[in-house]
Amino acid sequence: MTDVLSRYEAALTGLADKGLLRHLPHPNTAGLLDFSGNDYMGLAHRPELVDAAIKAGRKYGAGSTGSRLLSGNTPAHEAFETRIAADKGTETALVFSSGYQTNAACIAALLDKHTLGAEPLVFADKLNHASMHLGCTLAEAHQLRYRHLDLNHLEELLRKHAGEDRPRVILSESVFGMDGDRADVAALQDLAVRHGALLYVDEAHATGVFGPHGYGLCEAVELAPTTVAMGTMSKALGVSGGYVACSRIVRDYLINKSGGFIFSTAPSPLVVAAALRAWELLPGLDAERRGLLARAERLRAGLRDMGLNPGASTTHIVPVILGTPERAMAAKDALAARDILTSAVRPPTVPQGTSRLRLGLSAAHTDEDISRLLAALAGL
Ligand SMILES: Cc1ncc(COP(=O)(O)O)c(C=O)c1O
Known part of the structure; x- marks a missing residue:
């Protein structure tokens, strides 16, 4: 036991030696000028969101009480998903408790080699978020990583593997969270369709800020049934959680095969109702x-x-x-x-x-x- 703890301690010392030790910051109770957050549209404190949460809590309770497949499915969840799908131009949508969970759970299921009948070829932007890597790791999928935003390199890799009879999946963020640069989603989708690949786009940092009505960079693109647009409710929507907007087949598949969806309590109705209210505010x-x-x-x-x-x-x-x-x-x-x-x-x-x-x-x-x-x- 002691040996385990001493190894953790040694890991911490190693991080400190390299200047990489992380600490929790003090809570910002003094109202300091804050550039460390992701509340991009300033919605986290909007009374409309709090009121929507209170109203939903009175109606459906503070917690969802179970997985969506058991007792956790409320009209609040279904209303939000219907609205996301309508605004993203997809058949359906599915919500999760966090963006991290969404990526880990969905990507792991979508890359499942047993379902796909072969190990998928996974083409991934070099700077994708850790939660996308986790999805690949859970599926034991090797990633072919293309240079950041370099669609020529992506195409080169797609061509190089064109002869292989394996399913193809492309993974990218639309706005990259650490660099603030943007992918060309239309060009990515075009490449994906031409090469018969599923495209999975993470809109965590684009939702709320880009798109004709603020619904992300995918909003301006007519999405193919083979495109999955993921997003979070934790950043510009000012709440927490994640979603995918996708075809009915993908949603039904995730409901049946994604462990992170099946075995996790549905997001609280408080959170979902507040996120829906934020979503409704975006076009204005x-x-x-x-x-x-x-x-x-x-x-x-x-x-x-x-x-x-x-x-x-x-x-x-x-x-x-x-x-x-x-x-x-x-x-x-x-x-x-x-x-x-x-x-x-x-x-x-x-x-x-x-x-x-x-x-x-x-x-x-x-x-x-x-x-x-x-x-x-x-x-x-
Ligand atoms: C690109 C991207 N995807 C997913 C996530 C995870 O989202 P959440 O914070 O809602 O878990 C983040 C979080 O920073 C992110 O930057």
Whole structure:
């Protein structure tokens, strides 16, 4: 027993030696200026969401009481799924308790080699989120990783394996959470269809911010039945949870074969009703989206003017790539000393040599907030 604990302790010491030890931050009870969150549309504190949760709680209870397949299916879950499918242009949708769970549970099931009759060829963007990797690991699927956003490289790999009689699956985020750059979803889907591949797109960071009505980069694309659009309720929707928008066959398959769906209690009706309310608000937030993206552009220009590197960001997520974990931590601490909260992101979350501050902008930030942030960054 002691030996096990000493090994954990040694692992922690090893992380600390490399500047990679993680700590929970202090709760932000002092109302500090916060660029460390993902509440991109500033909805987490909107009274409408809280009221929707209270109303649903009174009607359906605080908890769902079981798996959707047992006692956990409420009209709140079904209403939200109907709305997601309608707005994403898919036949159906299915909700989960977290985005991480959604990816792990869905990808594991979709890559199942017993169902597919052979080990699938999995083509994955190099910078996909950890939860997508977990889905692949659970399915024991080897990933053929293409250079970040490089669809020529993806096509090269698809062609290279064209002769193999194995099912094909492409995995990508649409807005990448650590870099704030975007995939061309229409081109990805085109490639997928031409090569007979299933396309799985994670819209965690695009939902709420992009798309004609704010429903993500997939919203502007007529989705093929072989495209699965995943998203989260935890970021711009301001609540928690995840979903997939997909064909009826995929939904029925997940309901029957995804362990993470079958063996987990359904999300609370409080959460689902609040997320649905946020979803309903999105089309009315065009002005907020424009303001958010304009402030992100101003921040990037300001960073470049002072010689700092915002990478390839074109969205509301703006990294400041600093290199070493020590530089990233020092920058975070210096900003914290000025009452500004940011995230320092280090390997293995991002590649070696690209440790960074990750600045998550929100529609609730003001021009003055950006000025304050830039002034603080200038002092680094
Ligand atoms: C791209 C991506 N997918 C999925 C997730 C997991 O979502 P959740 O936080 O809702 O579990 C995250 C979380 O940061 C993410 O960045």
